[in-house]
Amino acid sequence: MGLPTAVVVGVGVEQGVGGAVCRRFAAEGYHVLAAGHTAAKIGQVVDAIRAAGGSAQAVVTDTTSETDVERLFDLAMTPGAGREPADLVVFNAGNNQVIDFRTLTAAQFESFWRVGCFGGFLVGREAARRLAPLGRGTVIFTGASGSLRGKPGFAHFAAAKAGLRMLSQSMAREFGPLGLHVAHVVIDGGINGERLRSVMPKMVAQRGEDGLLDVDAIAETYWQLHRQPRSAWAQEIDLRPYKESF
Template sequence: MSVAKAVVVGVGAEDGLGAAISRCYAANNRHVLVAGRTLEKVEKVAATIRRNGGRATAYAIDTTREEDVIRLFDAAMTHDDDGAPADLVTYNAGKNLKIDFRQMDASTFEDFWRMNTLGGFLVGREAARRLVPLGRGSVFFTGATGALRGMPGFAHFAASKAGLRMISQSMAREFGPQGIHVAHVVVDGAIDGDRVRSLFPGAFEQVGENGMLNTQAIAEAYWQLHLQHPSAWTQELDLRPFKEQF
């Protein structure tokens, strides 16, 4: 019996959130389409899932390219030997960097918008086009605290993440009544992984145990969203370490 597919867009390093979400979905009987910019990275994630007995296929895509996203969803919604059509889509792509507002050029601002907002729109639109006729499915977006408030040096990030949040809200209001669960997850705090540890040496020691978000714990929260009964759907969920101020 074929299993349903799941799409995870925005997968990079094996210790990153996208990889953790992919592993979580695979562990819950989904054939995961692991999508990211770098084929080598996404293939490593997919290979690890397969070695552990799960199902996964790697896709190298640029989520800001419409044709790439359409190609991914064509594969996701096909009923074939790799599984039944997808019922779970997660947009996890994004970028962040502190930049002095006075030093930022227009092309940099646009680059952040393309990754954090336009990519989310394209994935959300294709998900809606494919899932609404079926009357079921979940579409989740990885958000950030910047979607709620703009901090010094992060105007470009906040503007683009706020845009993604509004896409999620509009989709939820439009497609929730048609059976599609759309949720925005605010990840408030540093994610424990090589990227944060390399960029901010000593950060882990400073915050202590459970002071950063564990990727597997975040991934489990996404899966629980997918399992929610339609009479009690969450539209926005915020996750943070218990030590994080907010």
């Protein structure tokens, strides 16, 4: 028997949710396929995992490309080189930006939807096609505050995230009875990762200790979701710092 395989789509900087999820799965003995659109970033994640004694592979993937996603799952489901077919899939792709609704262009709106929602459809569909017939597996979608409510300047982001949430619910109802666990994680708060620290350092300082979500703590929840007994599956879980208002 080889190592079990996990697919994490939407891996960016090493100190981000995607990178933390990759590290957590690798620590549990998984061979991790780290998929993202920037070779240098996913390469850093893979190098860190290997340096710690884990197993990982970088796969440059455009999550909005049907061909790329199908190719990724062909790789994930083909045993070889000491690994087994995948049984764990995470869709973490997404982008965010404040844009005044009056200046929001059609191209911008479509771009956010394609990455945050359409990409989730492609990944979710391939996961269902490959895993549901086997009667096993976990598919986890990364959500956000925008999954539940649209705030000023975030109509494009909220539309994509709300669509992804509905996708996860429909998948869970359709494929849960077939043995495929589909879950959606609402990350309701700022994430203490490399992106926020570089873009908004003052906000990070103001929030203080435990005022932001820790990426490794988020990754721990993803692992716990995968390990849930099938008699008590969670379809949706929300995460926030204890200081966060909601």
